[in-house]
Structures are given as structure tokens and as C-alpha cells.
Amino acid sequence: MGARIDQFCEDLRQKLTSADSGLDSLKAKIDGKVAHVEQDVQSHLDRVRKRVEQGRTKIAAAQADIQEWADQKKAATSDRIAEWKATRELDKLQGRADKAERYAAAASAVAVAALDEAEEASLEAWLARQDANAAQAK
Template identity: 40%
Template sequence: MSKRIGGLCDELRIKLHGMDPRLEVLKANGAASFDQSQEVLESQLDRVEQRIYDNRVTVEAANVRIKTWLAEKKAGSVAGKNLWTERQKAYLLEARADDAEAYAIAVFELAAAAADEAALAVLQAILARNDADAAVLPKVE
């Protein structure tokens, strides 16, 4: 494996390990929602919203890189087989590999952002369910 691919794998592994604790918290929230106070859930919601806000520039850049890569890939495949014979030059192959690695990282960044969006949706659902359940309970006077 090349150093570049090894570095890519390490970077993806770090991001994956960062997602794992967030997914575990999300799983725990679904199981323990009635044991947690409204304030705790709202605090978690605020943290997830802030993380999504903080990552918005990264996500936007990842979207641009993905669209660019897909457009270039489509343009290359439409050009025909003669293009592939020209791409036998080492520097063109290196550029192609760099582009593919950047695409992989961008897609992974979007996956991490999607996990945050999923966490946000679950917290919003838990809070909404708590509100609905509280509305049905008889009022204690």
C-alpha cells in the first residue's frame, strides 16, 4: 500500500472512531429517553446543532469536491478510449489517484455529517414524543 493510501486510511479511521461515540450516545438516548430530563435532551440537541453548524463549511466544500469529481469522471468516460491511452503518463495517473482520494474523503465527510443530522432528528423526535406523552397524561394538581 502506498504512503498516500495509508494516510487516507488513517484519516478515515480517525473520522470513523470520532463517529462511533456519537452513534453510541444516539443509541443510548433512544433507550433512556424517559429517564432523562427535558433540559438534558435539549442540551444534547444544542450540542448537535452546534456541531452541524460548525461543520457546514466542510460539508459545503465536500459537496463541491464530489460534484467536481463526478463531472470530471463523466467527462473522461464520454471522451472515449483514446483518453485512456494518453493517461498512461505517470503524472496523469498520479493526479487521477489524488482526485479519487479527495473524492473518498469528501464522501466520508458527508457520511459523518449525515450521522450528525440523524442524531439531531432522533433528539427532536424524542423531545416531540415526550411532549406528546406529557400532553396525554392526566394533570396532577
């Protein structure tokens, strides 16, 4: 399980670093009032939207795994788990551990995908504010 936690941390770090780098570049252009900055933001937004769209199937499967874990967790009460331990029902304990690991992987995938969605929302908000400001200036 330690490897899974390490992988989650690495995936999250890479996603945050990538988003930070891309947004820092856009921020510098915005602050520098570079011509065509809206086109650059729109281009970046298009790339993020493509990533979000490509991940939809994976995320839907991950959300199904999360729901399955939640349903099975209700069925496997602490008394039942204690009984499995006491009677050494390894197949049930191993199955529960396998499902818990799938749940952890699914939750990690959803968390990483949420970063893309947050980046998408931030870029859309900036573009919407630009539209509002441009309309007000006229």
C-alpha cells in the same frame, strides 16, 4: 490510499463512539425517569446542532468536491484512461489520482457529518414524541 482508509475508519469509529456514549447517558436518564430529562436531551441537542452548524461550510465544500469528481469522472472514460496509461501521461494520471483522493476525503467528511445529523434527528424526534405524549396526557 491505505492511510486514507485507516483515517476514515478511525474518524467513523470516534464519531460513533462519541454519539453512542452521549446517547447511552441520555437513555439511562430516560429509562430512570430522571427529573429534568427533557432539559438534558435539549442541552445535548443544542450541542449536536452546534456541531452540525459548525460543519456546514466544510460539508458544502466537500459536496462541491464530490460533484466535481462526478463531473470529471464522466469526462475521463475508461478508454481515455487506458490511453493515458499506454502513453504514460503521468501528469493526467497523477491529476486523476489526486482528484480521486479529494473525492474520497470529501465523501468521508459527508459520511461523518451525516452521523451528527442522524443524532440531531433522533433527539428532535424524542422531544417531539414527548410533546405529543404530554399533550395527550392532559
